[in-house]
Amino acid sequence: xxxxxxxxxxxxxxxxxxxxxxxxxxxxxxxxxxxILCIGKNPFAGFERILFGALSNTRRIGNTLGMSTQLILxxxxxxxxxxxxxxxxxxxxxxxxxxITGSILAFYLPMSxxxxxxxxxxxxxxxxxGAFWGFLSGLLKARxxxxxxxxxxxxxxxxxxxxxxxxxxxIIDPTISVKxxxxxxxxxxxxxxxxxxxxxxxxxxxxxxxxxxxxxxWFILQKTTLGFNLKAVGSNRFCAEYAxxxxxxxxxxxxxxxxxLASLAGLTYYCGYSNIMEMGKMPNEGYDGIAVALxxxxxxxxxxxSAIFFGILKMGRGSLAATGIPTExxxxxxxxxxxxxxxxxxxxxxxxxxxxxxxxKKEGAAIAAMKQKGIAKPIEQLSREEFRTLAKEGKxxxxxxxxxxx
Amino acid sequence: xxxxxxxxxxxxxxxxxxxxxxxxxxxxxxxxxxxxTNLCIEGLMLFGVFSSAATIxxxxxxxxxxxxxxxxxxxxxxxxxxxxxxVLHAFAAINLKANxxxxxxxxxxxxxxxxxxxxxxxxxxxxxxxxxGIVRQNIPVLSKIPxxxxxxxxxxxxxxxxxxxxxxxxxxxxxxxxxxxxxRACGEHPSAVASAGVNVHKMRYIGVLASGLLSGIxxxxxxxxxxxxxxxxxxxxxxxxxxxxxxxxxxxxxxxILGSTFFFGLCMTIANMGKVFPIFQSIPTGYLGMxxxxxxxxxxxxxxxxxxxxxxxxxxx
Numbered sequence: 001x002x003x004x005x006x007x008x009x010x011x012x013x014x015x016x017x018x019x020x021x022x023x024x025x026x027x028x029x030x031x032x033x034x035x036i037l038c039i040g041k042n043p044f045a046g047f048e049r050i051l052f053g054a055l056s057n058t059r060r061i062g063n064t065l066g067m068s069t070q071l072i073l074x075x076x077x078x079x080x081x082x083x084x085x086x087x088x089x090x091x092x093x094x095x096x097x098x099x100i101t102g103s104i105l106a107f108y109l110p111m112s113x114x115x116x117x118x119x120x121x122x123x124x125x126x127x128x129x130g131a132f133w134g135f136l137s138g139l140l141k142a143r144x145x146x147x148x149x150x151x152x153x154x155x156x157x158x159x160x161x162x163x164x165x166x167x168x169x170x171i172i173d174p175t176i177s178v179k180x181x182x183x184x185x186x187x188x189x190x191x192x193x194x195x196x197x198x199x200x201x202x203x204x205x206x207x208x209x210x211x212x213x214x215x216x217x218w219f220i221l222q223k224t225t226l227g228f229n230l231k232a233v234g235s236n237r238f239c240a241e242y243a244x245x246x247x248x249x250x251x252x253x254x255x256x257x258x259x260x261l262a263s264l265a266g267l268t269y270y271c272g273y274s275n276i277m278e279m280g281k282m283p284n285e286g287y288d289g290i291a292v293a294l295x296x297x298x299x300x301x302x303x304x305x306s307a308i309f310f311g312i313l314k315m316g317r318g319s320l321a322a323t324g325i326p327t328e329x330x331x332x333x334x335x336x337x338x339x340x341x342x343x344x345x346x347x348x349x350x351x352x353x354x355x356x357x358x359x360x361k362k363e364g365a366a367i368a369a370m371k372q373k374g375i376a377k378p379i380e381q382l383s384r385e386e387f388r389t390l391a392k393e394g395k396x397x398x399x400x401x402x403x404x405x406x
Numbered sequence: 407x408x409x410x411x412x413x414x415x416x417x418x419x420x421x422x423x424x425x426x427x428x429x430x431x432x433x434x435x436x437x438x439x440x441x442x443t444n445l446c447i448e449g450l451m452l453f454g455v456f457s458s459a460a461t462i463x464x465x466x467x468x469x470x471x472x473x474x475x476x477x478x479x480x481x482x483x484x485x486x487x488x489x490x491x492x493v494l495h496a497f498a499a500i501n502l503k504a505n506x507x508x509x510x511x512x513x514x515x516x517x518x519x520x521x522x523x524x525x526x527x528x529x530x531x532x533x534x535x536x537x538x539g540i541v542r543q544n545i546p547v548l549s550k551i552p553x554x555x556x557x558x559x560x561x562x563x564x565x566x567x568x569x570x571x572x573x574x575x576x577x578x579x580x581x582x583x584x585x586x587x588x589x590r591a592c593g594e595h596p597s598a599v600a601s602a603g604v605n606v607h608k609m610r611y612i613g614v615l616a617s618g619l620l621s622g623i624x625x626x627x628x629x630x631x632x633x634x635x636x637x638x639x640x641x642x643x644x645x646x647x648x649x650x651x652x653x654x655x656x657x658x659x660x661x662x663i664l665g666s667t668f669f670f671g672l673c674m675t676i677a678n679m680g681k682v683f684p685i686f687q688s689i690p691t692g693y694l695g696m697x698x699x700x701x702x703x704x705x706x707x708x709x710x711x712x713x714x715x716x717x718x719x720x721x722x723x
Contacts, residue, residue, distance in 0.1 A: 087511075150651050154699040335515035
């Protein structure tokens, strides 16, 4: 009996989050194929072009990672809020706030400033303004019960108009009057050695920032009291309140951190990935980040890989022009994937059903084997290894029975 | 009377801006009252804009085809198309018991992506511009009434009156019939309704599909009244979310949402037409542009605290 104690009870496997996510990706790609077929094009050629455009040489790989940088950070932002039971769809606005902060500082800080000091100031400033922007919706939720989805959308549009106002006021490019002046390379997040090894791609220091943030978010959520409190509020608000956790404060902190992460994404996007800001343009990446977070099951490592996957889709679509497939197919696939991750119940139950039927077959075989060997032990008391060997032996028995029966 | 002339030019536009938001909010009302949180009004309205634009452009290019008939068919197509899209949300929210906020967001993204995808396939550029929208008309006798005549009955679109009729019919349906009572009860206490022998799933399907249908009309109204084109870049600028905000501000009541959507319509008018009027000319475009959204946030601060939201809204049954 002591041998059984350490083992898990014998039961069918459960569908893991990874399996569910992969199924959602598979279904999303199938939906993409159907869309491409509907307009009479060849889906395989399309996906081949996407992979070619994203990964065929070091520059393209660098660009894909450069695009993934924003997605990782926004995915982390959305996931962090999600852990507290909040849905941050204001990442686009928070990105704009981070971007405009970084761009303005890039112009007004002196070029003579040492680079590490400059980078430190810009990163801290962008995170601070973004945290404030996120905090606003947290405050509205905690104090006035304003639904965070509606308030973050409103704040997105307010940020959009702030940028619309600030670009001509502070950083306009006089020759093209709808864009900001390009930032000097020394004031962006780009680094010569990275640009050299990836033959002038958009990859920049932001990618390393994103990796650091993955670790930081993992640490906060798993190893600190703050993270525990936030997760407790997320899983049951009333229970957390009863346990003495300050729910309102947690909501505000969570939104502020989410805002800071998304704002950092904006900094890497506008002062690293590109070096200009355009008037009247809402970044789509804010919404893609939701897909990244959901597909990555809100875990930092999952977010990292799903962001790379979406980065491939988003960068690779540029090469689709030759096949005549509209580039929006990538967004369609992303949206379909979110729909399937939202309805993951159906995917999980599909896999669970398969696992259960496989398990009950094994169980029948094991019982048959036990009968033959004369083991008089309830099946629950078998160890995993015993069960496995018995099931194997039983399988041949059952098959033999079937043949003889026929 | 400088002030009066400003008012008479703002109010008809404000009504034009109000109607699509009203339709979206009314759709949200059906859905939330039946117990399904519906954050995909934006996507459904955008789908309405796109499908009506595609239909109307196709029909108006046929020589000799009546422009008005093309518009009517366009609106009908938008209704059906948005309703079909809302089936996805209904299926996820009702049958699969999925997270309704995420499902709604997925529908929004899907709508943006699919409409862009199809628009690029159809036109190549991604923008679809219709030849002619609805011509504004004065109502014969009523427009001669002093004060309210110039405000309400001059240069109106016929869709405005159809939509107001739909609003009145919805009020009657939801508050004066036993069907409406059941639908509302599904949003408050579904298990009680179920024990009375009502099919909660069916009621919720009706609620969500009605929201798709009404949002489709709302989207089509944007196209045939003031917008005149499906724009790939800007979409509908968060109008669907304004509709949801209006629903909250209006405390989930038909009369409330009529008032709140008119307030937002007025804000949108000031934002979009502000430059025309001398009193607003000194204000920078950016501030005018953010005005409706700031106003919405402030309105939400005052109205969300004592929320009269349906109790079971967002909870799967």
